[in-house]
Amino acid sequence: MKIYQERDVTVIEERGRTIVVSCDSAGAIGSKKHDILQVDPYLVGRITARVALMELASVGATPLVIVDTLCVEMDPTGKRILEGIKEEAKEIAVITGSTEENMKTCQTGVGIMCIGMCDSLRVGKGEQGDLVVAVGIPRVGSDVLGSGEVIADLQDVETLLSLEYIGAILPVGSKGIRKEAVCLGPVEFIDSGLDLDGSCGPSTVVLITIPKERMRDLKNVVKKPITAVAELL
Secondary structure, X not given: OEEEEEOOEEEEEEOOEEEEEXXXXXXXXXXXXXXXXXXXXXXXXXXXXXXXXHHHHHXXXXXXXXXXXXXXXXXXXXXXXXXXXXXXXXXXXXXXXXXXXXXXXXXXXXEEEEEEEEOOOXXXXXXXXXEEEEEOOXXXXXXXXXXXXXXXXXXXXXXXXXXXXXXXXXXXXXXOHHHHHHHHOOEEEOOOOOOOOOOOOOOOEEEEEEOHHHHHHHHHHXXXXXXXEEEEO
């Protein structure tokens, strides 16, 4: 058995099978008294599950199981969070987890783990001269709300996976665009107008590598904002 970390996922290789594990968490976001950002718990469940699913999909893995660890009571908060998780993970047969029933909670906490499998890990790098492109606009906190038309989502990742000219696919979260871009190799950053150092929240941006001549093709397929942020050296 071989176990290792590849970007934001854990990979387990055993007897010709590749198991991939991703995770995400959220805290102080919800409808409880001491939540800093007040939102419907349904959105907390949906967006937190989305991040873990995007990380899994970006390396070509098919999700099989979602495990939720909810630091809230089941009724009513946990039920509402689970509704969001199930809406985002419609094609997953098994969703399991636990809630906090021993202590009364005054702030929301959520953890999500997603387990999937693939025949071979998809970890593209791109070629020298390729562009590093941001799909989506960085959003965090309350700015995520109402930004569905400009932030990346799971459907965007699935679309990118279907395009043969795309190299790497890398969701960006709290580390920001710059720190994730350098994981793709030596790069020269381009004055793009995007905030490269701020958090992208719940993976509101996906970085890809793409040959320069295919940018027009990409814009014809992906309707979210597309911004070249660097070039591979």
